[in-house]
Amino acid sequence: MPSDLRPRARFRRWRRGRPFWGGFAAVLAGAWICSLPLAPLKVMLTQGVAGIPSVLMGLVMIVLGLSVWFAPHYRSLAGVVTTLISVAALVLSNLGGFLIGTLLGILGGGLMFAWQPGPAAPAPAPSPTPQHPSPQGAQP
Template sequence: MLLSLWRRWRRWRRGRPFWGGFFAILAGAEICALPLAPLKVMLQQGIAGIPSVLMGIVMIVLGLTAWFSPAQRSLAGVLTTLIATAALIMSNLGGFLIGTLLGILGGGLMFAWQPNATARRPSPGSSESPTPSEPPEPPSPTPTGTTPTGTPAHTDPQGAQP
């Protein structure tokens, strides 16, 4: 039972940008908690503490978004990095620099994370044989860079459609 739970946890954790979300949540908690600290710890007091709390809450929500909606990881990563950088100026030096550094690290990890799309290969010595690859496609009769209608081909590396 415990082994089954551990396997499910590992599968869940590996299927999303877990560490990026974790660092974003830590950064948000750090930035959010400092305005609530005693006056001797604070660098700013009063209305200036409101942006700190709001930025911390938004960073926590972005970290949770990366966990529970991995498809939104790029947007969450960019916004986390921007908010962490803004917290450096607006929020007690970004949680005394700790919150800003954790936020930038978390945002970068969220943005860079890619789902594992490679197929599992059979282990050595197993009876499974690799699947044969498909034969290469024959060359196209149209000139390179054009479509069959003669219009220039759209070559966006992101895969956007015209």
């Protein structure tokens, strides 16, 4: 058995217990939206304060994507807010990262919102107990 199988299986189990791919898409979208206004200083000075909403929206999307990895019970709120920020980035941030960030954000938000936890491990079946008659002898 290869030695990397055990950590890989642990990661797979961890990944399946949370909306991993939705969070991953949200982190990518946030990074994409956040990185576009971070141009060289000469371009940033020309752009002015217009780059601030892009950076803030990108950072919030990254935080939301990471939050569903480590706190999956916030998946509904994070999914809705990620989708709303992605649509707002379409207007406020260079067409939402030239549409790539917006599309990734909408996809990630939808995946986060739609994710449901898997079924828990089945409980052990109860052992069959013999049916004893009533000790008082009463008939039903």
